[in-house]
Amino acid sequence: MDLDSQEQILKLSERHGPSSLVVIIGAPDPEAAEITAETVTSGDPSYAGVLAGTQLGLDVYHILEDEIRSEVPDEVWEDQIGIMTDVLDGSALGSAVAAMRAQAVGASGDGDD
Amino acid sequence: MLKDRQVIALGERDGISGPAIAACAEAAGASVAFVATECFV
Amino acid sequence: MADVITKGPVVTAASQVLAHVPSLARHGSKPSRELSKNPEVAAKFLASLRSFDQAVAYAPHQSYVGALHPRQLPARPWTDAGDGRASRFVAGGELMPEHEFLGLLAVLDGAGLFTVGESLADRAIDSLARHPLAKHLGLDLLDKARGDAEAMAAAKGGLAVHAGSEAVAAAMRAGDEADPSLTAEVLLENLTTKATATLALLRLLVDHDIDPASIDYVVGCGEEAIGDRYQRGGGNLAKAVAESAGCTEASGCDVKDFCAAPVPAMVIAASLVSAGVFERVAVVAGGSMAKLGMKFQGHLKHDLPVLEDVLGGAAALVQADDGASPRIRLDSVGRHRVAAGGAAAQIMEALAVEPLERLGLATTDVDDFATELHNPEITEPQGSGNVPERNYKTLAALAARRGDIERDAIAAFVEQRGMPGFAPTQGHLASSLCYLPHALDRLTTGDARRVMLLAKGSLFLGRMSQLSDGMSVVLERNPAR
Incomplete structure (x- = not known):
């Protein structure tokens, strides 16, 4: 993930507290989505940015996951996402991010946030 | 889940862009705290 | 005069x-x-x-x-x-x-x-x-x-x-x-x-x-x-x-x-x-x-x-015009307006569909679409996927929505009017420009009538805007041929 984005996310996490934040990813490739999700949960796997070794444990979803889709009004969804649901592999992207979410919950134990 | 939460929109040019994610999140009642779009080509 | x-x-x-x-x-x-x-x-x-x-x-x-x-x-x-x-x-x-x-x-x-x-x-x-x-x-x-x-x-x-x-x-x-x-x-x-x-x-x-x-x-x-x-x-x-x-x-x-x-x-x-x-x-x-x-x-x-x-x-x-070379149709120029929206489909709509509609043409009136032709063998191992394929799928999905093709013809549209990416990942060269020698062949000695060049740019990387940009233009076989 972009190094500047990592800094911004760290600042937001410190300012608002991790539990008020939700990260929504728009990556088209499951591997890239997974790395982004990993960065905001368990830390930057490339060890390049400030989130290296930082377990923020943020709540993270891919935009195409049902949890997000179900909360966006249809008209807005059609405008902003529309046919991209046909182009991108929503289930693979969703599973990649969900796996990171589950791993992070497992790793952070209880009462983390 | 999104209502009244702060959203970090991490878009990608080739998938769903940051502004598109932000528009969806706002319409779902969230505030958008940060928007970025990455480009890997 | x-x-x-x-x-x-x-x-x-x-x-x-x-x-x-x-x-x-x-x-x-x-x-x-x-x-x-x-x-x-x-x-x-x-x-x-x-x-x-x-x-x-x-x-x-x-x-x-x-x-x-x-x-x-x-x-x-x-x-x-x-x-x-x-x-x-x-x-x-x-x-x-x-x-x-x-x-x-x-x-x-x-x-x-x-x-x-x-x-x-x-x-x-x-x-x-x-x-x-x-x-x-x-x-x-x-x-x-x-x-x-x-x-x-x-x-x-x-x-x-x-x-x-x-x-x-x-x-x-x-x-x-x-x-x-x-x-x-x-x-x-x-x-x-x-x-x-x-x-x-x-x-x-x-x-x-x-x-x-x-x-x-x-x-x-x-x-x-x-x-x-x-x-x-x-x-x-x-x-x-x-x-x-x-x-x-x-x-x-x-x-x-x-x-x-x-x-x-x-x-x-x-x-x-x-x-x-x-x-x-x-x-x-x-x-x-x-x-x-x-x-x-x-x-x-x-x-x-x-x-x-x-x-x-x-x-x-x-x-x-020399009476032989492919014409650049200036009436076909598609541009991504500020208000057009930054979602991938909105960009593709502005660049590929709007200009063709203006000319009374369907997406199927274009033989070859040249988009961002990044070589997927370079991008996939780093988790960036197949860029041209995603562009063509988006375009084909829009073509199906317009009724230019049936939904079950999406894969054929991608195969026939698209192409595998082959350019080095040097953005502007991959952005349709790399197809120009082939486009000229196809529109002169080959059998194509129209080729669309379609390019997108990541304006947001400069941090002055969240916008993308893009432009398209149709090249057409010279009618004198």
């Missing part, structure tokens, strides 16, 4: 070149930041660079220089399927080996900043003297660039270029070591862009027998921005390229629009011709050194060679 009515613009010729530069790959932005952190990674990187023969045989490179239509590419992996009979020279293009290219840098360095060591200078002169463009290259300048490259590299602000071994073969020095816009790294980047663009323009002029003095204007659309600390990106590398290629009567300018720039550059060139301002306008682009090795980590992880080891160059000639 009939004499002021100008004929519509056409593209008469296009040339594309690649310089194979394994030793410059380490100076790409990503490797230059990563290799110094870990000696093991650096060693693996250097051991994973390709030979020139491998680079020539690599099928996507043959497509880039125009020898192989992308739909005729063999099945992947292309790294295994090299054609040993492939040639470095093709009509209108070539692949240049590193020692020749470093010699070319010395020839084109007008500021005396690039020093070539004795052994490289001998080898480059020997080789370039036998090059088909030799008499256009001013090889005497190469002799003047001879010197102690090692000492130059060791001096303050110097940058070493190692060719083929760990010995310093050449060196760049800073234009002004206190000016961040004129460091040796920045100037080497700019000089490689100038050299690849010049090589492409020379091939265009020489191979198509075009008088350099007949070129009125040169529009540059490369991604590099030249300038000094007071005007970073001040520009006009195009005129430097015109000078180097002997276009004595030309002036020029650079068009900046990230990866999208080639299409606005073509449209501006065509508009200048259409308005009668100039008769002959060349559009040129050089390669991006910063993007060399950008995805090397993915390549090494998958035991692939470092696939981003080439710099591309491109040149095309736009002039008034």
Whole structure:
């Protein structure tokens, strides 16, 4: 993930507290989505940015996951996402991010946030 | 889940862009705290 | 007044070149930041660079220089399927080996900043003297660039270029070591862009027998921005390229629009011709050194060679209708308006669907769509997926929504009107410009009637806006044919 984005996310996490934040990813490739999700949960796997070794444990979803889709009004969804649901592999992207979410919950134990 | 939460929109040019994610999140009642779009080509 | 009515613009010729530069790959932005952190990674990187023969045989490179239509590419992996009979020279293009290219840098360095060591200078002169463009290259300048490259590299602000071994073969020095816009790294980047663009323009002029003095204007659309600390990106590398290629009567300018720039550059060139301002306008682009090795980590992880080891160059000639060449339909220009929305489908709608609707055409009236033709073998190992395939799927989904095709014909649309990506990941070259030599073939000797060039640019990377940009234009078979 972009190094500047990592800094911004760290600042937001410190300012608002991790539990008020939700990260929504728009990556088209499951591997890239997974790395982004990993960065905001368990830390930057490339060890390049400030989130290296930082377990923020943020709540993270891919935009195409049902949890997000179900909360966006249809008209807005059609405008902003529309046919991209046909182009991108929503289930693979969703599973990649969900796996990171589950791993992070497992790793952070209880009462983390 | 999104209502009244702060959203970090991490878009990608080739998938769903940051502004598109932000528009969806706002319409779902969230505030958008940060928007970025990455480009890997 | 009939004499002021100008004929519509056409593209008469296009040339594309690649310089194979394994030793410059380490100076790409990503490797230059990563290799110094870990000696093991650096060693693996250097051991994973390709030979020139491998680079020539690599099928996507043959497509880039125009020898192989992308739909005729063999099945992947292309790294295994090299054609040993492939040639470095093709009509209108070539692949240049590193020692020749470093010699070319010395020839084109007008500021005396690039020093070539004795052994490289001998080898480059020997080789370039036998090059088909030799008499256009001013090889005497190469002799003047001879010197102690090692000492130059060791001096303050110097940058070493190692060719083929760990010995310093050449060196760049800073234009002004206190000016961040004129460091040796920045100037080497700019000089490689100038050299690849010049090589492409020379091939265009020489191979198509075009008088350099007949070129009125040169529009540059490369991604590099030249300038000094007071005007970073001040520009006009195009005129430097015109000078180097002997276009004595030309002036020029650079068009900046990230990866999208080639299409606005073509449209501006065509508009200048259409308005009668100039008769002959060349559009040129050089390669991006910063993007060399950008995805090397993915390549090494998958035991692939470092696939981003080439710099591309491109040149095309736009002039008034000659009764044979493909026409640039200025009434077909699609642009991404500020209010059009930044979602991928909205961008594609603005660029591909809106202009066709305006002309009363369907998506199926276009034979070939040239979009962002990044080679997927380069992007996939780093988790960036298949960029052209996603573009074509988006386009096909829009075509189905419009009713141009049935939903079950989406895959066929992608296969027939799209194509595999074959360009090096140097954004602007991949952005439809790389298809131009093939488009000209298809619209003249081939059976295509229309080709759409469609480019997108990541404007948001400059942090001044969250917007993207893009432009499209249709090329059409000349009705006189």
